[in-house]
Amino acid sequence: MKIAITASSPKLEAEVDPRFGRCQYFIIIDPETMQFESLENAGPSASEGAGVSTAQMINGEGVDAVLTGNCGPNAYQALSAAGIKVITGVSGKITDAVENYKAGKFQPADQPNVNAHSGMN
Amino acid sequence: MIISIASGKGGTGKTLVATSLAVSLKNKQKVQLLDCDAEEPNDHIFLKPDLGNSEAACIAVPEIDNEKCNLCGKCAKVCAFNAIAILPQQPLVFTNLCHGCGACSYLCPQKAITETKRGIGFVEWGQAGGIDFVHGKLDIGEAMAPPIIRQVKQHIYKDGIVIIDAPPGTSCPVVETVKGSHFCLLVTEPTPFGLNDLALAVEMVKGLGTACGVVLNRAGSGEEKVLEYCQNEGIPVLLSIPLDTAIARMYSRGITLAEGLPQWQQDFNVLFNKITEMVDERNRCTER
Numbered sequence: 001m002k003i004a005i006t007a008s009s010p011k012l013e014a015e016v017d018p019r020f021g022r023c024q025y026f027i028i029i030d031p032e033t034m035q036f037e038s039l040e041n042a043g044p045s046a047s048e049g050a051g052v053s054t055a056q057m058i059n060g061e062g063v064d065a066v067l068t069g070n071c072g073p074n075a076y077q078a079l080s081a082a083g084i085k086v087i088t089g090v091s092g093k094i095t096d097a098v099e100n101y102k103a104g105k106f107q108p109a110d111q112p113n114v115n116a117h118s119g120m121n
Numbered sequence: 122m123i124i125s126i127a128s129g130k131g132g133t134g135k136t137l138v139a140t141s142l143a144v145s146l147k148n149k150q151k152v153q154l155l156d157c158d159a160e161e162p163n164d165h166i167f168l169k170p171d172l173g174n175s176e177a178a179c180i181a182v183p184e185i186d187n188e189k190c191n192l193c194g195k196c197a198k199v200c201a202f203n204a205i206a207i208l209p210q211q212p213l214v215f216t217n218l219c220h221g222c223g224a225c226s227y228l229c230p231q232k233a234i235t236e237t238k239r240g241i242g243f244v245e246w247g248q249a250g251g252i253d254f255v256h257g258k259l260d261i262g263e264a265m266a267p268p269i270i271r272q273v274k275q276h277i278y279k280d281g282i283v284i285i286d287a288p289p290g291t292s293c294p295v296v297e298t299v300k301g302s303h304f305c306l307l308v309t310e311p312t313p314f315g316l317n318d319l320a321l322a323v324e325m326v327k328g329l330g331t332a333c334g335v336v337l338n339r340a341g342s343g344e345e346k347v348l349e350y351c352q353n354e355g356i357p358v359l360l361s362i363p364l365d366t367a368i369a370r371m372y373s374r375g376i377t378l379a380e381g382l383p384q385w386q387q388d389f390n391v392l393f394n395k396i397t398e399m400v401d402e403r404n405r406c407t408e409r
Contacts, residue, residue: 049203049218056197056206074215082208 001064002030003101005094010038016090016097018069019119021051027094028061031102050119051075059084065108067097070119076112088113123283124396125302127326129318131289133308134338134362137372139286140167141379145389147251151281154249156256157298158288159242159269165256167377170249178257178269179238180221185212189233196225196234221268242269246276253278266294274301282393291318291325299326303400305333306359311344319347323354332403334396339364357399360392 006023007014017023022043029036039061043050051071055078058066065085079086085108090097100106126139136156143154156164165172183196183205190212197205197212204218205225216239226234241263246255257273259266266288277283287298299305305326309319319335326333334357337344341364351358362368362378371381379386 046203049200049215052206052215052218053203056208059206059208074218077215078206078208078213081206081211081213 002028002062003065003067003098004028004039004058004061004063005090005097006066006068007038007094010040012036012094014094016067016069016092016094018091020066020068020071020075021054022046022119023054023068026058026061028063029098031098034098049074051116052078055079055082055084065101067101067106070114071109071112072114072116072118073112074116076109086112122304122397122400123277123285123302124304124306125285125287125299125331126306126308127287127291127295127299127322128289128308129291129320129322130310130315133310133315134336135289135308136163136167136286137338137362137378138306138308138336138360139284140164140377141385142389142393143168143252143284144377144379145386146282146393149390151253151278152251153253153255153278153281153283155273155277155283155285156254157270157273157285157294159257159259159266159273159294160288162256162258164286165249165254166375167380168249168252168254169375170247170252170254172245172247172254174247175243175245176272177240178242178244178259178272180219180241180265180268181223181236182216182219182221182239183214183225183234184237185214186233186235187211189231191231191233193230195228195230199224199228217264220265241265244269244272244276267297270294270297274298291321295322296325296329299331300329302331304396305329305331306336306396307333307356308336308338309347310339311337311342311347313346316347316350320350323356332399334359334399336360336362336392338362357395359395360388 005027006017007025007027008017010025026039043054051074059082067087067090087106088109156162194207204215206213242259244257255276257269288294309315340361
């Protein structure tokens with residue numbers, strides 16, 4: 001099953017983007033085959049509701065889980081309602097994150113880990 | 122005639138000017154004061170109105186009937202605030218993001234959306250020693266001022282002088298407050314921050330097409346740059362209030378300038394006459 005990882009650039013060698021709603025890119029990857037594609041996120045330019053719009057976009061990608069640094073309350077609610085697992089606290093290289101996911105080292109979050117607007121700078 | 126009082130930078134003296142102007146004019150004409158700083162109204166501290174009337178302030182948010190909804194997603198597409206997400210089994214409404222524009226319910230092809238009211242605060246009004254007074258207050262935790270500001274402005278009288286005390290800043294709440302006024306008075310102070318934010322406020326007012334003038338508060342030193350800016354922009358400085366501890370002390374006790382130092386009422390009357398002249402001149406120009 002595919003997963004989505006927030007990415008600072010559209011490459012597998014990139015670092016995990018610490019934000020969900022306003023991350024730059026997503027890497028949509030099948031951890032078994034390592035087949036992946038990158039997706040540019042319109043979230044950074046949203047004036048508000050970035051968490052909601054990004055969650056809705058991800059929902060259309062047919063992923064089982066989202067791996068990210070931080071996930072706010074609106075995004076968490078939208079992803080959970082869509083049945084997508086949210087894994088927060090992920091950082092470092094995307095390739096490492098995928099390996100850790102395959103090794104079962106991550107626990108899905110049961111709540112958002114940051115407040116609204118944390119990803120705005 | 123509707124005069125709004127804005128600033129850009131907070132704490133420059135909007136409320137001091139608004140309340141003093143109201144006090145100075147009330148004996149000559151019918152005066153109404155609206156405090157549209159719904160996040161932190163404070164004009165009532167100085168005018169001490171008898172607020173006998175109140176109404177709840179509400180915003181219309183969508184309620185989606187899941188039976189009728191076919192998940193077409195039109196509502197989510199049209200929402201400029203990302204307040205609706207269409208998920209596999211159902212639509213999800215984020216009422217905290219909703220601005221109450223009504224587009225979703227208007228456009229739903231299945232007529233699945235109804236509008237329900239969500240309380241966001243209250244509007245109160247009454248008399249303050251010959252001044253008709255209205256203000257609104259947002260509930261703690263609410264982020265959206267424009268709907269309540271619109272509701273306060275519904276109380277505007279068609280005749281007489283209407284003075285509107287705006288919130289600080291230059292974004293949505295201020296635009297909502299200032300739009301529709303005949304004149305916008307911008308209160309500034311002679312500091313770099315004051316000037317920076319004054320320039321932003323001028324941009325906003327110009328965008329609205331409203332005539333404006335400046336009141337320089339806490340003048341006495343350092344105002345060269347502000348005066349230069351106003352001259353370059355062709356914006357008249359209509360009144361100057363000095364930096365004076367006596368004024369500040371009085372104000373901190375809830376006594377506004379025109380009340381504690383009544384000689385200033387003449388200055389505020391002159392200010393009002395200058396504003397009237399500018400508005401009349403502008404009307405004459407547009408008629409030509």
